[in-house]
Amino acid sequence: MGATRVRYGTAAVLTVVACLLYLDRYAVGIAAERMRVDLRMTQAEMSWFLSAFFWSYALSQVPAGWMSDRWGPRVTLTAFIAGWSLFTGLLGVTSSVALVLLWRFLCGVTQAGAYPVASGMLRVWFPVGQRGVASSIVTIGGRAGAVLAPILTAYLMTLWAGRWQTVLLLYGGAGIVAAAAVAGYCRNTPREHAGVNGAERALIGEPPEQSAERPPFPWRTVLTSVSLWANSVTQLLMTMGWLFVVTWLPRYLDKVHGVPLGEQALMTAVPTVAGIVGMMGGGWWTDAASRRFGLKWGRRLPLMTTRFLAAAGYGVCVYLGQWAPEAGERWLPWAVIGGLSLATFSSDLGVPAIWAYAQDVGGKYTASIMGWSNMWSAVGAAIAPLVYNAVLGETPGLVEWNWLFGTCAGVFALSGVTSLALDATKPIAAE
Numbered sequence: 050m051g052a053t054r055v056r057y058g059t060a061a062v063l064t065v066v067a068c069l070l071y072l073d074r075y076a077v078g079i080a081a082e083r084m085r086v087d088l089r090m091t092q093a094e095m096s097w098f099l100s101a102f103f104w105s106y107a108l109s110q111v112p113a114g115w116m117s118d119r120w121g122p123r124v125t126l127t128a129f130i131a132g133w134s135l136f137t138g139l140l141g142v143t144s145s146v147a148l149v150l151l152w153r154f155l156c157g158v159t160q161a162g163a164y165p166v167a168s169g170m171l172r173v174w175f176p177v178g179q180r181g182v183a184s185s186i187v188t189i190g191g192r193a194g195a196v197l198a199p200i201l202t203a204y205l206m207t208l209w210a211g212r213w214q215t216v217l218l219l220y221g222g223a224g225i226v227a228a229a230a231v232a233g234y235c236r237n238t239p240r241e242h243a244g245v246n247g248a249e250r251a252l253i254g255e256p257p258e259q260s261a262e263r264p265p266f267p268w269r270t271v272l273t274s275v276s277l278w279a280n281s282v283t284q285l286l287m288t289m290g291w292l293f294v295v296t297w298l299p300r301y302l303d304k305v306h307g308v309p310l311g312e313q314a315l316m317t318a319v320p321t322v323a324g325i326v327g328m329m330g331g332g333w334w335t336d337a338a339s340r341r342f343g344l345k346w347g348r349r350l351p352l353m354t355t356r357f358l359a360a361a362g363y364g365v366c367v368y369l370g371q372w373a374p375e376a377g378e379r380w381l382p383w384a385v386i387g388g389l390s391l392a393t394f395s396s397d398l399g400v401p402a403i404w405a406y407a408q409d410v411g412g413k414y415t416a417s418i419m420g421w422s423n424m425w426s427a428v429g430a431a432i433a434p435l436v437y438n439a440v441l442g443e444t445p446g447l448v449e450w451n452w453l454f455g456t457c458a459g460v461f462a463l464s465g466v467t468s469l470a471l472d473a474t475k476p477i478a479a480e
Contacts, residue, residue: 064190071194105157107427113162114420132159134224169416185332356465362392
């Protein structure tokens, strides 16, 4: 009798969860200007609204990973999905700026657990030679949600006369359904799932059942690991460059090129689709590179190369910015989208290597290690809107937008340099 394929079903459920995660997270990007006007927020307050999510998201990463390692991914992921869906819905029924900031902050707290928990679950459900591909599939789901967010949100807002509140209520309800799907199908390990046979467990290489007693988390090793710090700084910098596409790109298209809302949604989605294409190849690349060059360069090479390519994509935007006085040309914003698409394709091509790295070095602490690294990515996302606002100001001109493209190119290039210190052959703690 052949091996069952429950692991693929688990990956499919996690992929849907990742899609919803990013749909809820970035729906506010396309609705931001309408929200700002309706709630009478300044641009600075809107920057803090976008930033508040990522500060709480960053601070909650390690605790979320620890909760998964301690109580298991099934119950923690279910709770996290239900939590962020509740707070997304509450955003749609609140008119107070203070409460809107609070609900957004709590969305960050509850969304923080999604990727660390998913990474830990993939580690026990897939053999080491398939972790890169499995990780890329789940992260493709996240990018699909980022593509869907502007298109679906713009369509629904147009359908419902600009009612962004109704859209957020709908997204919150969808999350409750997703939480039920995780609770009903997913299990902590293959051993706990009634549909998994012995052949699939043997293929996965499931470790023996462990005692409920857990040794202390290896904080000393984490805090002194040059490789882990390199991975963390790399993620912080690359997120600062990447976030522009899913948050402030609609504002750029509106203010510089006068692109209408519907076309903004389409143009915003294109770079994220390019990222999905990159993600599809990223898992295969890092797994193949690991077999060819070993784990150290199998994770390091895809990450380093793609950071420099992403910087080149923003460099194209800087060059095109010199054409900005001719902003009436309809091809110009699409050319900028082409440069941004190169950046997102390259950035996402390296993401599966980051996930696989956490699984390689994390061992039984994979969720916590993924949370640690993802925390620094979220710090980058929290800093980014404030940096963008500092570069642009309240009423940016063409020069300021060009400076912002140059800033994004610079942080991507620097992340390529820091990734050179990453080493997946040095585990954080012995099994």
